[in-house]
Amino acid sequence: MTDTHDPHSRALAEANSEISAPEGFLAQLAALLGESGLTSDPDTMAPWLTDWRGRYTGRALALASPANAQELSAVVKLAAAAGVPIVPQGGNSGMVGGATPDASGHSLLVSLRRMNTIGPIDKDALKVTCGAGVILQTLHEAAEAQGLRFPLTLGGKGSATVGGLVSTNAGGTQVLRHGNMRDQVLGLEVVLADGTIWSALTPLKKDNRGFDLKQLFIGSEGTLGMVTSATLALSPGIAERRVVWAGVESIHAARALLIHCQRRLGAALEGFEVVPQASLEAVLDHTAKARKPLEGDHAWHALIEVVADAEGADSLAERVENALAEAFETGLVQDAAIAASEAQADAFWLIREEVPFAERAKGPAVQHDISVAVERMPDFIAQVSPQIEAQFPGTHVVAFGHLGDGNIHYHVLAAPGTAPGWDLTEGKKISAWVYDEVTRWGGSISAEHGIGQNKIVELAHTADPAALTLLRAVKMALDPQGLLNPGKLVPPNA
Numbered sequence: 001m002t003d004t005h006d007p008h009s010r011a012l013a014e015a016n017s018e019i020s021a022p023e024g025f026l027a028q029l030a031a032l033l034g035e036s037g038l039t040s041d042p043d044t045m046a047p048w049l050t051d052w053r054g055r056y057t058g059r060a061l062a063l064a065s066p067a068n069a070q071e072l073s074a075v076v077k078l079a080a081a082a083g084v085p086i087v088p089q090g091g092n093s094g095m096v097g098g099a100t101p102d103a104s105g106h107s108l109l110v111s112l113r114r115m116n117t118i119g120p121i122d123k124d125a126l127k128v129t130c131g132a133g134v135i136l137q138t139l140h141e142a143a144e145a146q147g148l149r150f151p152l153t154l155g156g157k158g159s160a161t162v163g164g165l166v167s168t169n170a171g172g173t174q175v176l177r178h179g180n181m182r183d184q185v186l187g188l189e190v191v192l193a194d195g196t197i198w199s200a201l202t203p204l205k206k207d208n209r210g211f212d213l214k215q216l217f218i219g220s221e222g223t224l225g226m227v228t229s230a231t232l233a234l235s236p237g238i239a240e241r242r243v244v245w246a247g248v249e250s251i252h253a254a255r256a257l258l259i260h261c262q263r264r265l266g267a268a269l270e271g272f273e274v275v276p277q278a279s280l281e282a283v284l285d286h287t288a289k290a291r292k293p294l295e296g297d298h299a300w301h302a303l304i305e306v307v308a309d310a311e312g313a314d315s316l317a318e319r320v321e322n323a324l325a326e327a328f329e330t331g332l333v334q335d336a337a338i339a340a341s342e343a344q345a346d347a348f349w350l351i352r353e354e355v356p357f358a359e360r361a362k363g364p365a366v367q368h369d370i371s372v373a374v375e376r377m378p379d380f381i382a383q384v385s386p387q388i389e390a391q392f393p394g395t396h397v398v399a400f401g402h403l404g405d406g407n408i409h410y411h412v413l414a415a416p417g418t419a420p421g422w423d424l425t426e427g428k429k430i431s432a433w434v435y436d437e438v439t440r441w442g443g444s445i446s447a448e449h450g451i452g453q454n455k456i457v458e459l460a461h462t463a464d465p466a467a468l469t470l471l472r473a474v475k476m477a478l479d480p481q482g483l484l485n486p487g488k489l490v491p492p493n494a
Helices: 007-017 022-033 042-048 069-082 136-144 162-168 251-268 277-286 310-329 342-362 374-391 426-440 456-462 465-478
Strands: 062-064 086-089 108-111 127-131 185-192 197-200 225-233 240-248 269-276 300-308 335-338 365-371 396-402 407-413
Touching: 022 062, 022 069, 042 062, 042 108, 069 086, 069 108, 069 185, 069 197, 069 225, 086 162, 127 136, 127 162, 136 162, 162 225, 197 225, 240 251, 240 310, 240 342, 251 269, 251 300, 251 310, 251 374, 269 277, 269 342, 277 300, 277 342, 277 396, 300 310, 300 342, 310 335, 342 365, 342 396, 342 407, 365 426, 374 396, 374 407, 374 426, 407 426, 426 456
Parallel strands: 062 108, 086 108
Antiparallel strands: 127 225, 185 197, 185 225, 240 300, 240 335, 269 300, 269 396, 365 407, 396 407
């Protein structure tokens, strides 16, 4: 019930019931949200108008920061009546410009960061409901304080928010065992394009009342509705882990080692990442804290993480050692080291996490977040990489990442000494070539980073026409005015 004696609540009620003319839009927002919820100050807005990679910079009428779903609902109703586009934003840590407004200055930037409450953690049901603005690292800490964990992590965990993770269907290094964000979402609360609040936060194990509506919004990048809260699945805390760094002779040997680990370690296998020798050397040159994990050089390296909760902790070390011994006996690995401490385990992971930064220090590159069927990825890397290097002389292909789920970060580095701006000229030709090849191999041009504005042209070019028709139909049905995050994800009709 709205408290009509409170001026703020009164403004909220009036905004929901009485929409005035477009020319009064910002004044109505100010009355609704107050000083803490609305700003047009250029210095305050500036950090949120450029994407994390620095590729896109836009303008906006103002930055609105509603505190809850009811305030956001009122904001959306005002915007819909005034015909003002809305660009939702979480931690602004996306990789494809999906949360950056265009240069027109006609959009309202809406931050969901104030919706940052974490509800009581249900230790028995292994779930928690939290606001869209909760930072991933904060959620990790809250779960760990209860002896549990939220089993999704990524490099931007200190800034990425729950709402952003849901709207991009984020992945990360634990997808092999736990799946993407989609697999962690049990329920959602969403504000729709007309301001309606759709709430389905209570999870049901069995529910056959038609479409699973929450799946529409997961991965939709704020183009169909804005997530305000989510009920998320938690997992038992890790009681024991083993981290292995292994050197192998080829990407195909890495795949064979993955299969071996899956058969011997089962669900305990949490992560399986690959790093080529050139990337390892780049990290060792660039990162002072990095140390060479093995004495010799190897064409490829596998970073393997195996974990257990309290029930399986006692036998984990023996299982890992036995699996690794068998891998040596059958020639799957050339050399390997099991981290002797948590510090050494973290040092192994540091190498993997520093690959993009070390690569950036070497010069221009075009980066591709791609996937093909897991079993085909070694062939893709082995066959396509030399074709690109031959087609674009002087370039060097670097492929690294989540081999276990078929998602490789496929980067093409420019020749040494190439001038800045190469990525906007020759680089665009290379990306088009890569995406055409990925499509020919039956893969995806975006495995975990989304489409945003960065890949919308490529999606229109490579996607199945039937899929594009469906995307546009769903967008039109849920956002007929086209006001939610325009220019992102859904290619316009040609």
